[in-house]
Amino acid sequence: MNEMKKLEFKSLRNFNRGIIYEMLKEAYSFDKRYFQSEQEKWKTEADDFFFDNLHIANRCVFITTINGEPIGVVMWDPRKLPDKVEIGHNCIIPKYKGQGYGKVQMEEAIHRILEQGAKKITVSTNADLIPAQRMYESVGFEFARKEPVDEFFGAWIFYEYPIKDV
Numbered sequence: 001m002n003e004m005k006k007l008e009f010k011s012l013r014n015f016n017r018g019i020i021y022e023m024l025k026e027a028y029s030f031d032k033r034y035f036q037s038e039q040e041k042w043k044t045e046a047d048d049f050f051f052d053n054l055h056i057a058n059r060c061v062f063i064t065t066i067n068g069e070p071i072g073v074v075m076w077d078p079r080k081l082p083d084k085v086e087i088g089h090n091c092i093i094p095k096y097k098g099q100g101y102g103k104v105q106m107e108e109a110i111h112r113i114l115e116q117g118a119k120k121i122t123v124s125t126n127a128d129l130i131p132a133q134r135m136y137e138s139v140g141f142e143f144a145r146k147e148p149v150d151e152f153f154g155a156w157i158f159y160e161y162p163i164k165d166v
Contacts, residue, residue, distance in 0.1 A: 007101065008065045009108050012050055012057040015070065019063065020047040023073045027091035033152060046075065046089055059116065064092070064105045071096045074109045082117040090123070102135045110139060110161060121161035127154050
């Protein structure tokens with residue numbers, strides 16, 4: 001974790017189209033089901049959308065880097081602000097998983113979302129992704145519910161971040 005000091009959160013503008021897609025593809029490479037079922041969404045609903053709308057990406061996407069090397073990405077949907085923000089994709093590439101970078105990335109995302117005035121922050125993950133669940137809980141998210149999806153993905157776990165009134 002000594003490299004943590006070299007960690008930076010950069011605007012999508014600093015990268016070429018395709019970076020979100022490639023990072024998601026690499027982050028989920030451990031299970032081909034994700035690529036088979038989600039690859040088109042990663043391209044159109046994440047990568048293409050945000051590169052076509054950099055004014056939105058500036059508010060709700062950032063790339064986490066170490067020494068300029070992209071290691072993670074997180075994005076959220078700002079359309080329901082200030083009532084609610086749903087964190088969408090959040091990933092760290094395999095080479096850097098398990099080293100605390102996902103937690104630091106999520107803490108930065110929460111900080112930015114709270115600065116935008118969100119009254120509620122939610123996130124969901126597949127029930128099989130235990131490390132993701134632990135990371136969300138470690139930054140303060142609380143279990144909200146579990147919903148069965150299908151035999152392919154099993155169930156989704158939903159979390160909410162408790163926002164305290166100041």
